[in-house]
Amino acid sequence: MNITSFEFALFFAAILPLNWLLRSRAVAYRLFLLLASYIFYASFNAKFLLILLVFSFLTWFFAVVFAETSDARFRRFCLILYVGFSLGMLVFFKYYEMLYISADWLFRVLSVNSPVPLLDVIMPIGISFFTFQGMSYAIDVYRDPGKVERSLVEVFCFISFFPTILSGPILRAGNFLGQLKKERVGQVDFTRAFYLLTRGLIKKIIISSYLSEHIVRVTFGAPEGYSSAAVAVGILSYAVQIYCDFSGYSDLAQGVGLLMGFDIPDNFNAPYTSLSLRDFWRRWHITFSTWLRDYLYISLGGNRKGTGRKYLNLVTTMALGGLWHGAAYNFLVWGFIHGFGLVGAHMVGEFRSARAAARVAAGKAAASGPGLAGGLWNAACWVLTFAYVNVAWVFFGAEDAGKAVDILRRVAAFDPDGAGFRPTCLILVVVVVGVQLLQVTGRDVFRKGFEWLPFPAQGVALGLASAVILKLGPDGVLPFIYFQF
Structure with missing residues (x-):
């Protein structure tokens, strides 16, 4: 569902009235926005939605851990774990083939059989953008626990917001979540x-x-x-x-x-x-x-x-x-x-x-x-x-x-x-x-x-x-x- 396509025009025409009808109903609006974002993202490949869900949950979870834990060593360990997972996921889906080719060349130079299998890895669309967006929020909370957002749905909405999930701009949680919480929005230009x-x-x-x-x-x-x-x-x-x-x-x-x-x-x-x-x-x-x-x-x-x-x-x-x-x-x-x-x-x-x-x-x-x-x-x-x-x-x-x-x-x-x-x-x-x-x-x-x-x-x-x-x-x-x- 390319944003320049007729299909997107129909999709947006359907959700825009609902966007304003539900805006004053906090819970319903957040669930609606999340559902719309997931439908949009799944239109490219529904299998990628699971990756987005797992990453979003871990981002929310580790941010809460950063906010709730006072032990500096444990917080640092959790940060390394979260960043390692986020970058590891990005490297696996985006760079596996490049790393395989490089490793295979090196093993051939050394006259050693490569132990790395060649996998058919498909890169989830927009993974670089939603990964960086989620990491910015978690790292912000690590630096300042007061920036934590405890609502699971709101963090999910932030990471998956459909206008930006594919190619940015890369949002910051402090700016987006503040707007999401507004039940009454001023005059739209x-x-x-x-x-x-x-x-x-x-x-x-x-x-x-x-x-x-x-x-x-x-x-x-x-x-x-x-x-x-x-x-x-x-x-x-x-x-x-x-x-x-x-x-x-x-x-x-x-x-x-x-x-x-x-x-x-x-x-x-x-x-x-x-x-x-x-x-x-x-x-x-x-x-x-x-x-x-x-x-x-x-x-x-x-x-x-x-x-x-x-x-x-x-x-x-x-x-x-x-x-x-x-x-x-x-x-x-x-x-x-x-x-x-x-x-x-x-x-x-x-x-x-x-x-x-x-x-x-x-x-x-x-x-x-x-x-x-x-x-x-x-x-x-x-x-x-x-x-x-x-x-x-x-x-x-x-x-x-x-x-x-x-x-x-x-x-x-x-x-x-x-x-x-x-x-x-x-x-x-x-x-x-x-x-x-x-x-x-x-x-x-x-x-x-x-x-x-x-x-x-x-x-x-x-x-x-x-x-x-x-x-x-x-x-x-x-x-x-x-x-x-």
């Missing part, structure tokens, strides 16, 4: 919700699908058959494709959540306007980057143990963050690229801060504004950051690291021979990136042209707009990229 739904559909159905169909898949699949310029445009197109694909899903999740009375956090903030990798990760997949910061980077020691250790923690965090995305070494390479890039960005930032401090200490006036030199510096920073992010995306989007190297080699060859590209693809890239750089938003225009309509007419208008968007998109729209994670 329907215009904003419809705007997010329309924008999400345009991003996914039209832009992302078009770029994937007409340039990304062919240039990434067989770069040797295309000119260097075409492959370069393919790389730029993939950057825009993955942004529109993923942020489009986040928009849809936010829009659906708003219509149900839940304010889901933003996950993207014009990431291709970033002037450094540090800035990029404040704007890209925000709920994931903050999760890595709060639960991995800080747990490793953060910046509290010296500069060298800070840099090591950055690289480790991003490498593991890259591996989180999939069971392939190209994701690990992507993570390392961003890890070392962040180290470089920190070094430059620290150098500039030290130089500015020395200037002030010497009695020289601090710069009053960016000026020409500052403007040129910002422009250079943007170009370098955007180029660096695009090179890294090649490893993320290619089928393996070897293919990624082939793609980059083809661009570096500056070879005009081979198939070209559709100008429309480059136009879409320029438009999407330009909209971010110029901070153009259609929200105000949408509001002025939409909110004067009565609510039933708004729903009809949204339905017509969705039908047009679906008609403009290609047949057989591919699943969201992040569904595989």
Whole structure:
């Protein structure tokens, strides 16, 4: 039941009235929301529901143990047990084949028969997202027992909330449970919700699908058959494709959540306007980057143990963050690229801060504004950051690291021979990136042209707009990229 499908539209049309009819009835509403989430999740594969139920129960159970137990050693032991189970489950379902292949290769090198059996393991959809979401709650309770939620049903609702369970945004329990407990919700901003739904559909159905169909898949699949310029445009197109694909899903999740009375956090903030990798990760997949910061980077020691250790923690965090995305070494390479890039960005930032401090200490006036030199510096920073992010995306989007190297080699060859590209693809890239750089938003225009309509007419208008968007998109729209994670 893809969120862009007609089946989901029928499903949501059925549950939305019930959502508001039952909202004031605490127990009934929670059971209804939980049932709706489980029906949605089971529509992909009912067998996966058991895994979700077991993980949700253990998350609730261990959180209560953290809150009820005062013995530090026992609490630490339980935390290790819970985190070990959560990560073990994630590793088994997501990385078993990758680990088997690696172990089999090692045993063959050692001329030893591999004792590891090859199992046909199917990865539950959304496992990375609901695992991280549940772990954030349990770890929060471990750090502060006052954050415990003793209601089993409410914790289950939090982990399985259907708009976000497949591809995020990754929710925090403190924010979601506070909204779940509200029996009376203020005025819903329907215009904003419809705007997010329309924008999400345009991003996914039209832009992302078009770029994937007409340039990304062919240039990434067989770069040797295309000119260097075409492959370069393919790389730029993939950057825009993955942004529109993923942020489009986040928009849809936010829009659906708003219509149900839940304010889901933003996950993207014009990431291709970033002037450094540090800035990029404040704007890209925000709920994931903050999760890595709060639960991995800080747990490793953060910046509290010296500069060298800070840099090591950055690289480790991003490498593991890259591996989180999939069971392939190209994701690990992507993570390392961003890890070392962040180290470089920190070094430059620290150098500039030290130089500015020395200037002030010497009695020289601090710069009053960016000026020409500052403007040129910002422009250079943007170009370098955007180029660096695009090179890294090649490893993320290619089928393996070897293919990624082939793609980059083809661009570096500056070879005009081979198939070209559709100008429309480059136009879409320029438009999407330009909209971010110029901070153009259609929200105000949408509001002025939409909110004067009565609510039933708004729903009809949204339905017509969705039908047009679906008609403009290609047949057989591919699943969201992040569904595989």
